[in-house]
Amino acid sequence: MNEKINVLDNGYVRLTNVMGSDLSVVNSARVSYDKESTELDEKDIRLIKFLAREGHTSPFRHATLQFEVYAPLMVARQHWKYIVGSDHTMDAWNESSRRYVTEEPMFYIPQADEWRSAPENSKQGSGSTIDIDEGADFTEELMDFVEKGEWLYNDAISRGICAEQARLFLPAYGMYVRYYWTASLQSVTHFLNQRLAHDSQVEIQEYAKAVYSLVKPKFPISIDELTRTEV
């Protein structure tokens, strides 16, 4: 399995593995009644709708998915916070670290037409995109600043400073990190419900949309019943 969706300037989400289907959700639910289906029929679909509507979520935990994600640290960090901060713990996570990796760092740089204004009536989130000329200024400033940070980082490394301290010079919020995320279908949809919401950061919404697109063909009924959202 190797389906991959590109996100932002250099990022992506890849579905690396999956266990289960809409049918296995149904069969996990039916164990209470000692019944098993071999093909998804109308009755099974009604059962999935019932389970999702009534909040009987345990059958959705018997299906699992593994993703490889390449995302700016600020996105990875929101993703982590959702997992640690929520009570949905059927998740595994392994991530690259700049304590080890010495490959060239890669950074997310918003293009001239991607900078957003502060929202009018809220402490968080963002409003409309700003004027493209002013955006071009910020893109250039950020590229210069990131370049300067990389230069200082490489200089420190070459003068013998340990990688774990040298990284203090990197503007890390935009730096790409790579991680494997394994989660139950329930946990994935909980993430989608939070991160597809309009008040979540635009950049993580893009990753959530990619996750949705990869999951949809594998669990066509369950995913829509559990997210109940227009994507």
Place this chain on the structure above:
Amino acid sequence: MNEKINVLDNGYVRLTNVMGSDLSVVNSARVSYDKESTELDEKDIRLIKFLAREGHTSPFRHATLQFEVYAPLMVARQHWKYIVGSDHTMDAWNESSRRYVTEEPMFYIPQADEWRSAPENSKQGSGSTIDIDEGADFTEELMDFVEKGEWLYNDAISRGICAEQARLFLPAYGMYVRYYWTASLQSVTHFLNQRLAHDSQVEIQEYAKAVYSLVKPKFPISIDELTRTEV
């Protein structure tokens, strides 16, 4: 997938689904170094040994397995207690319930040569099997008592008592229940390490052996490195 191993007089374990392999363990570990293998080689095997030996268990959490188990309630209960009592929570569980099911109950009855004596120097566990003639007495007594309980249960049901109270008449420790168990490879091996131990109850050891036999062909390297045990 439908591999099934019979256990005790009427029970079984079935491996219903699996995600991942020894190779996916290796690749989850290698994300820290941005490396990926497509075929398991000697270096990968050494990595698995290193991870298991050093207790770096997170890569083993990216592989998951689903089992269907049919076991006496006293076995299911020890299985539950291990899961709730441990800190290894990447598990899903759905089980039949006598609040719903009205099918004929099925009971585990030790045969004449399967009754065990109390151990000499311990508060728990069991010693050698007892004399077969005395064993035959206990088997008959238990069959009679279970039959009496079933009769009382069916009588209560037929006289209109709700199933959730009528079941008070069932000698439930030996009654078979059916459940789906989904767990990470790490969680499965933690269960095996506890339940293959010689001081665990003989009946649950039988289930642990069946789980081991089903998992071994799917994760030939990881399972032995993580259990480090002779089965």
Place this chain on the structure above:
Amino acid sequence: MNEKINVLDNGYVRLTNVMGSDLSVVNSARVSYDKESTELDEKDIRLIKFLAREGHTSPFRHATLQFEVYAPLMVARQHWKYIVGSDHTMDAWNESSRRYVTEEPMFYIPQADEWRSAPENSKQGSGSTIDIDEGADFTEELMDFVEKGEWLYNDAISRGICAEQARLFLPAYGMYVRYYWTASLQSVTHFLNQRLAHDSQVEIQEYAKAVYSLVKPKFPISIDELTRTEV
């Protein structure tokens, strides 16, 4: 701390320990804004209502409670299933076991006026209580059957059978077990929301009511906002 509420004929729930308060919920939520309250005011109460209403549950996970419960195995089992079957895993559990304990077993026996009929239009649950005279019959039958089971159990023990097999003679659904349960406030209220519902078994509803009564004075605002239920 030693508040205790008796439940059923021989059971109880005891609140053995607690960490946090409505105020600590508020302060855990306010860390995002680097603010801290020392006394609960109107603004704090509005914040708790907002968090509960919007499903921002993580602040409720910083408060924890420990209970000692003495309940029939069929109740303990439903309690376990909720914990293993749900995704709310911030729970610890330690329970007595008949593999070790050799003290006299204790059983739940419904009184003559406590036996309930099967519900009219449902596969689970129960309807109204049955006629008291017929109830008296069931109570007597169950007492006789339990007594017979205890006699067979004690006989097996005295003839040298190990406790872990001898218990097959006990009508275990009604047998009392003792356990410590430690859970976050979020997990406790999730349990209450499920177990105070009218379709849950009457016996576990009694335990849920006891838990509610013990928690209410410790988290007067949070508990009602999170359960939103009339008890």
Place this chain on the structure above:
Amino acid sequence: MNEKINVLDNGYVRLTNVMGSDLSVVNSARVSYDKESTELDEKDIRLIKFLAREGHTSPFRHATLQFEVYAPLMVARQHWKYIVGSDHTMDAWNESSRRYVTEEPMFYIPQADEWRSAPENSKQGSGSTIDIDEGADFTEELMDFVEKGEWLYNDAISRGICAEQARLFLPAYGMYVRYYWTASLQSVTHFLNQRLAHDSQVEIQEYAKAVYSLVKPKFPISIDELTRTEV
């Protein structure tokens, strides 16, 4: 409760709440035998040693602690990764976010005598401290770079860019974040065992030492049996 230990140039760890004691560990373990102690005696201490030695960790999960931590993001991130990456999930976490907070950011800047060299024979970690004069250069360079980043951040904010994008200008690895962490005693000691190890980053070792010092007076026996380490 308000015990606080300062760490690094501007950070700290504060123990904000605790539930349980060595005695409650003992009593949680003894529920299997229906016994309870009211004062810790020699026999109880031997039980704790036995539980820790044999890996019977569930009784240590009935004690919980809450900390407030103020640490550079790179430390908070290692702390998160341990929690998400491990299977020890009885943890709650709430953290400040630069999507909301607009207060002045604060940064960790190593002093002239605190910069460390790359280790000789390892891909990670660090060796001895470097020459103080060269260290002074790096401290100055980092101060200048951080100042530049703050200036660009504030400029972007004042020109109307949303906070969630403006933060791309901050050298975030060294930026302080504030979080509440609630965990079982088992989870806390697992963190200590990992983070007190000599190959973990010096900066997080400092936080682990502070956590140890705050926990030690509350669980004097358990903490040393579970960490078995010289601090």
